[in-house]
Amino acid sequence: WQAASAWRLVNPLFLPSPAEIGNALYLLAASGELWLHIAASLKRILLGWLLGTAAGLAVGVAIGLSSLARSVGVPLVSALFPIPKIALLPLFILWFGIGEPSKLATIGLGVFFPTAVAAFGAVDGVPRSLIRMAQSFGLPTVDIVRKVVLPGALPGILSGFRISASIALILVVAAEMINAQHGIGALVLFAGNLMRTDQLLAGVVVLSVLGLLVAWVLGQLERRLLRWR
Numbered sequence: 001w002q003a004a005s006a007w008r009l010v011n012p013l014f015l016p017s018p019a020e021i022g023n024a025l026y027l028l029a030a031s032g033e034l035w036l037h038i039a040a041s042l043k044r045i046l047l048g049w050l051l052g053t054a055a056g057l058a059v060g061v062a063i064g065l066s067s068l069a070r071s072v073g074v075p076l077v078s079a080l081f082p083i084p085k086i087a088l089l090p091l092f093i094l095w096f097g098i099g100e101p102s103k104l105a106t107i108g109l110g111v112f113f114p115t116a117v118a119a120f121g122a123v124d125g126v127p128r129s130l131i132r133m134a135q136s137f138g139l140p141t142v143d144i145v146r147k148v149v150l151p152g153a154l155p156g157i158l159s160g161f162r163i164s165a166s167i168a169l170i171l172v173v174a175a176e177m178i179n180a181q182h183g184i185g186a187l188v189l190f191a192g193n194l195m196r197t198d199q200l201l202a203g204v205v206v207l208s209v210l211g212l213l214v215a216w217v218l219g220q221l222e223r224r225l226l227r228w229r
Helices: 002-006 018-031 033-065 065-080 085-096 102-122 128-136 141-176 183-191 197-225
Strands: none
Touching: 002 018, 002 085, 018 033, 018 197, 033 102, 033 183, 033 197, 065 102, 085 102, 085 141, 102 141, 102 183, 128 141, 128 197, 141 197, 183 197
16 A cells, blocks of 8 residues: 555545555644544543443343333334434434534434343343242342343343444444534544545544444453453
8 A cells, every 4th residue: 555655556635645644643643633533522422322321221121121111112122223323313403403412312322222132132141040040049039130130141231332332433423524523523524525535544543443442441341340251
């Protein structure tokens, strides 16, 4: 890639060299602009992910534990899950305005469904023999859920976190391309409008690094919470 750029085999306007992308990253970081974009995106990802995860866990665990909740929740989740969440962003803008709430609602809704599905599947997959054994010892239902069901479902729930975190990263970029002054999505959009493909690809590199960082954090969380395995 670098050699093709050096030999002018590729137009740098369409595909800048790795050195040019690295230089663009350096200039953005040195000016402080890059850190403003990263901080804005991370804040939106964290808040949206926490909102969607909390709601998804509550619904998913309820569906897994209650036959009544399952009869109502599974059809609704199955019907709404395939809808592209970014397509609802204009509706959220009408409801919540063009500021931060609409962006957080888009991320939260995108995170909610995979979290709910993962939590429901994980709870439903806990071996029934463990639950019956706990019942035979006379454990209250609350203790069975807390000491048997949730620990048994935790590996599946954490796997769902990996999927939902990736979805949050995708949605924050799309949401930031609509009236956001700061954020990686805004950086990519502005660079594309100005034909600054070196900055555009620098933003893509930052997104890749953020994806690796999120995967590392979730990996550390899995090691800590699943130490008993």
